[in-house]
Amino acid sequence: MMKRLLCAIALAFGLGGPSALAQFEVNIQEGVLKPTPIAIPNFESIGVDPEVAQTISDVVRSDLESTGLFTITPEDAYIQTDLNIEVAPRFADWKIIQTDALVVGTVEQITRDGNELIRGSVRMWDVYGEELMRFEDSAGRQVSGRRFTTTPEDVRRIAHKIADAIYSRLTGEEGYFDTRIVYIAETGPKNARIKRLAIMDADGANVRYLTSGAFTVLTPRFSPEAQQITYMSYEGGTPRVYLYDLRRARQEVLGNFRSMTFAPRFSRDGNSVLLTQATNGNSDIYLMDLQTRQSRRLTDHPAIDTSPSMSPDGRQIVFNSDRGGSPQLYVMNTNGTTRVCPSGGRDIACRITFGSGRYSTPVWSPRGDLIAFTKQSRGRFHIGVIGIDGQGERLLTESYLDEGPDWSPNGRVITFFRERAPGASPELWSVDLTGRNLRRLPTPTDASDPAWSPLLD
Amino acid sequence: MLRGLPASIIAHAAVLSASYLTFPYWSSSSRTYATDIQAVDVSFAEIGEITNIAPRIEPEEESAPPEPEEPEELPEEDPIEEELPESDQDVTNIDEPAADAEPEDVLPDFEAETPDEPEETPEPQPEPDLTPKPPRDPLSDFLNQSESTFKSEIETRRKRPEPTPVPAEEPPQTALRNAPQPVDSRNRRGAGERNGNIARIEAILYSRIFPCWDGVADLPYPERLNVRMKLELNQNGTIAELTLVEPRRRPVGSSPMGTAIDRALRAVRKCAPYNLPIDEYENWREGAVNLGPAFTPTNPR
Numbered sequence: 001m002m003k004r005l006l007c008a009i010a011l012a013f014g015l016g017g018p019s020a021l022a023q024f025e026v027n028i029q030e031g032v033l034k035p036t037p038i039a040i041p042n043f044e045s046i047g048v049d050p051e052v053a054q055t056i057s058d059v060v061r062s063d064l065e066s067t068g069l070f071t072i073t074p075e076d077a078y079i080q081t082d083l084n085i086e087v088a089p090r091f092a093d094w095k096i097i098q099t100d101a102l103v104v105g106t107v108e109q110i111t112r113d114g115n116e117l118i119r120g121s122v123r124m125w126d127v128y129g130e131e132l133m134r135f136e137d138s139a140g141r142q143v144s145g146r147r148f149t150t151t152p153e154d155v156r157r158i159a160h161k162i163a164d165a166i167y168s169r170l171t172g173e174e175g176y177f178d179t180r181i182v183y184i185a186e187t188g189p190k191n192a193r194i195k196r197l198a199i200m201d202a203d204g205a206n207v208r209y210l211t212s213g214a215f216t217v218l219t220p221r222f223s224p225e226a227q228q229i230t231y232m233s234y235e236g237g238t239p240r241v242y243l244y245d246l247r248r249a250r251q252e253v254l255g256n257f258r259s260m261t262f263a264p265r266f267s268r269d270g271n272s273v274l275l276t277q278a279t280n281g282n283s284d285i286y287l288m289d290l291q292t293r294q295s296r297r298l299t300d301h302p303a304i305d306t307s308p309s310m311s312p313d314g315r316q317i318v319f320n321s322d323r324g325g326s327p328q329l330y331v332m333n334t335n336g337t338t339r340v341c342p343s344g345g346r347d348i349a350c351r352i353t354f355g356s357g358r359y360s361t362p363v364w365s366p367r368g369d370l371i372a373f374t375k376q377s378r379g380r381f382h383i384g385v386i387g388i389d390g391q392g393e394r395l396l397t398e399s400y401l402d403e404g405p406d407w408s409p410n411g412r413v414i415t416f417f418r419e420r421a422p423g424a425s426p427e428l429w430s431v432d433l434t435g436r437n438l439r440r441l442p443t444p445t446d447a448s449d450p451a452w453s454p455l456l457d
Numbered sequence: 458m459l460r461g462l463p464a465s466i467i468a469h470a471a472v473l474s475a476s477y478l479t480f481p482y483w484s485s486s487s488r489t490y491a492t493d494i495q496a497v498d499v500s501f502a503e504i505g506e507i508t509n510i511a512p513r514i515e516p517e518e519e520s521a522p523p524e525p526e527e528p529e530e531l532p533e534e535d536p537i538e539e540e541l542p543e544s545d546q547d548v549t550n551i552d553e554p555a556a557d558a559e560p561e562d563v564l565p566d567f568e569a570e571t572p573d574e575p576e577e578t579p580e581p582q583p584e585p586d587l588t589p590k591p592p593r594d595p596l597s598d599f600l601n602q603s604e605s606t607f608k609s610e611i612e613t614r615r616k617r618p619e620p621t622p623v624p625a626e627e628p629p630q631t632a633l634r635n636a637p638q639p640v641d642s643r644n645r646r647g648a649g650e651r652n653g654n655i656a657r658i659e660a661i662l663y664s665r666i667f668p669c670w671d672g673v674a675d676l677p678y679p680e681r682l683n684v685r686m687k688l689e690l691n692q693n694g695t696i697a698e699l700t701l702v703e704p705r706r707r708p709v710g711s712s713p714m715g716t717a718i719d720r721a722l723r724a725v726r727k728c729a730p731y732n733l734p735i736d737e738y739e740n741w742r743e744g745a746v747n748l749g750p751a752f753t754p755t756n757p758r
Contacts, residue, residue, distance in 0.1 A: 023743060023745065024658050024662060024740065024744030024745070025659065025745045025747070026662045026663050026744065027747045027748075027755045028666060028747070028748050028752065029751075029753065030674065030750070030754075031671045031674070031748070032667070032668055032670065033671055033675055034671060100723060121564050123564075128722075136709070140710065142710070144564065144565075168711040169711055170716065170719075171676070172676060173676075173677070173711070173713070367677060
C-alpha cells in the first residue's frame with residue numbers, strides 16, 4: 001500500500017507521465033508568399049510522335065508559369081529521370097532540388113471506332129508529404145490522376161485542361177487556361193483603322209477573326225455561361241449592340257432601340273444583357289432579357305449613365321455616371337429600390353468612389369467582392385480594384401493609357417489593354433489581382449478591348 | 458572435478474547423438490517438451506523511430522495498371538452547325554474544335570488493387586461474469602492505476618534510445634543567434650529557466666518555419682484559413698509525426714482551406730530537420746504549430 005502511495009505521489013509531482021512533457025507552441029500569422037516550385041518533366045510519349053508530348057508538356061509548363069504562382073524546376077536539375085506514371089518517384093531526389101510538387105504524365109495515341117485520338121494522363125506527387133495528390137474530376141470524384149482525350153488537332157486543349165487541374169489542386173481555385181479571349185484586332189493607319197472582332201486561346205494561340213473588318217466593332221463581352229459574345233458594331237450606320245453565337249457563327253441586332261446602344265455586358269447567368277441607350281444626348285442603362293427580348297430601364301437620370309456590370313448574384317449593378325460632376329462609380333439594386341449608401345444616406349444609386357480622378361469601365365468580380373475599374377488621374381491611367389462598399393481601393397497598374405479591364409473566370413487575373421506612349425500601338429496585358437505578374441498577351445496585330453470567356457466545356 | 462568434466466561431456470554427447478538418431482522414430486505420444494524455458498531479455502524499439510523512410514514502389518514489383526473498368530466513351534464528334542452567315546452580316550465562320558477535350562476519361566487508380574477497408578468486426582462480448590464481485594475501492598483503484606503508470610513511465614525511459622547525434626546542417630548556436638527574441642509573455646508559463654528554454658525553442662522553430670510557409674494572403678477570405686497542427690520530433694530533429702488538429706482533416710477536392718492545409722503541412726515538413734539543443738529534448742519533443750492570420754505571432758517581428 002505504501003509503495004503504491006509513493007507512486008501516486010510521484011505522478012502527482014510530475015515525475016512521470018505525459019503531463020510532464022514540455023510543449024512548445026509556435027504561432028505564425030503571415031507567410032512569405034513566393035512561387036511554388038514544381039517539376040513537370042516532359043510527358044512520356046507512348047505510340048505517338050514525341051513532338052506531341054513535347055508540345056503538351058511545354059504548354060502545361062507555360063500555362064502554370066504565366067500565373068507567377070509557380071516556378072518550373074529546370075530539367076537539367078533533375079536527379080531522377082526514370083519516371084513512370086505508375087511508380088512513386090524517389091522523393092529524396094526531388095527534395096534535394098527543392099521541388100514541392102512533381103507532375104508525371106504520358107501522352108499516347110489511341111484508336112476508337114476507327115478514329116485516332118490523343119490521350120494525355122497525369123499524376124501529381126507531394127514531394128515533402130511523400131504522397132500522391134488526389135484530384136477532383138469533372139464529376140466531383142476523388143481520383144488519383146487526370147486523363148483527357150481529344151483529336152490530334154486539339155492537343156493544346158489537353159494541355160490547358162491538365163494545367164487547369166494542377167492549378168486548381170495547388171491553389172484551391174478554379175483554373176483559367178482552357179478559356180478564350182475575344183478582343184478587337186486593329187490594323188491599318190491610325191486615321192483609317194480597321195477593327196475586327198478576334199478570338200484566341202487564353203495563351204494567345206489559335207487566333208481567329210470573327211468579322212471581316214468592313215464595319216468597326218467595339219467592346220466585345222463574353223457570356224459567362226454560353227459561347228456567345230455581345231459587342232457594339234457600326235454596321236448599318238448607327239452603333240448598335242449585337243449578339244454573336246460562336247457555335248452557329250451568326251450575329252443579330254439586340255433589341256429594337258430607336259437610337260444608338262452601346263457598352264453591353266452579360267448578366268452573370270448569361271440570360272440577359274445590360275446595355276446603354278443614348279437618346280437626345282442623355283444615356284441610361286437598360287436590362288434586356290434574352291429569352292423574351294423585353295428590356296427594362298434601370299436608370300433614369302439626366303446625367304450620362306453607362307458601362308453597367310452586374311454582381312454575380314444579379315441583385316446589384318455597378319455603373320459609371322457623371323451625375324456628381326465627374327465620372328465616378330455607382331452601385332444600385334437591379335430592381336431599382338432605395339438602398340443605404342456607404343456614406344450613410346439612402347438613395348437609389350450610391351457613389352462608391354471618392355478619390356481624385358475619373359473612374360470608368362467598372363466590372364464586377366466573379367468572386368463578388370471587388371470591382372475592377374479604369375482610373376484617370378494626373379494625366380496617367382490605372383487599372384484598379386475597389387471593394388463593393390467603396391473601401392480598399394488599390395491601383396494595380398499605371399501607364400500612358402490603361403483601359404478596359406475584364407476578369408478571368410476565377411476572378412484571379414485582370415486583362416486590359418495598354419498604350420505605352422502617345423501614338424503607340426494598343427496591346428493586351430494581364431495583371432494578377434495582387435498587382436503582381438504584369439504580363440503582355442501576345443497578339444499578331446494591335447489589340448484592344450479584351451474580354452475573357454468562361455471555362456470551355 | 459577436472460576429471461569429471463570430460464566424462465560429463467562425453468556422456469552428454471552420447472545422449473544427444475542417440476536422441477538425434479532416434480528422433481524420427483519417436484511417436485507423438487512419447488514426445489516431450491522442455492519445461493525450463495530460459496528467459497531472454499528482449500527490448501523493443503519503436504519502428505517509427507528508426508525507419509522513417511517511405512517505401513518506394515520498385516518498378517519491377519509494379520503490376521501492370523488495370524484496364525479501365527468502363528469502356529471509355531468516344532468524345533462526341535461535335536459537328537458544328539455549318540450555317541453560313543447571312544449575306545448582310547459582317548461575319549466569317551469560326552473553326553470550332555472538331556471535338557472537345559471532354560468527356561474526361563477515367564485514369565486508373567494509382568494502386569493497382571486497392572483492398573477494401575476491412576470491415577470492423579465487433580469485439581466479441583465477454584461472457585458475463587456471474588460471480589459476485591467485491592465492492593470496488595476507489596482509492597485502491599487509483600493507486601493501482603498510479604503504480605501501473607509509474608512503472609510504465611520508468612520502463613519507457615529505460616528503453617528510450619540514447620540521443621542520436623544531430624546532423625551538422627546548421628549549428629544550433631547560429632539558429633539561436635538569428636532567432637528573433639520572444640516577447641510574448643503568454644508563452645512564459647510562469648517564471649523560471651524551464652519556460653525560458655521553451656520560449657527559446659519556440660523562437661528557433663519560428664525562425665525555421667517562417668520562411669518555409671507561403672501564407673494564405675493570396676487566397677480568398679484568408680482570415681478563415683487557420684491551421685493548427687501537432688508536431689512530434691525525434692531526437693535528431695526529424696519529424697516523428699505531424700498531424701492536423703484543426704481542421705482535423707483536409708477537405709475533399711480543391712478549396713482554399715485544402716490549399717492552406719497543404720501549405721501548412723509542407724512548410725513544417727520542408728524545414729525539417731530542426732536542429733535544436735539535444736539536452737533540452739524534453740522541451741521540444743512535441744508541441745503545436747499554428748499557421749494562419751488568426752494566430753498572434755509567437756515572436757512578432
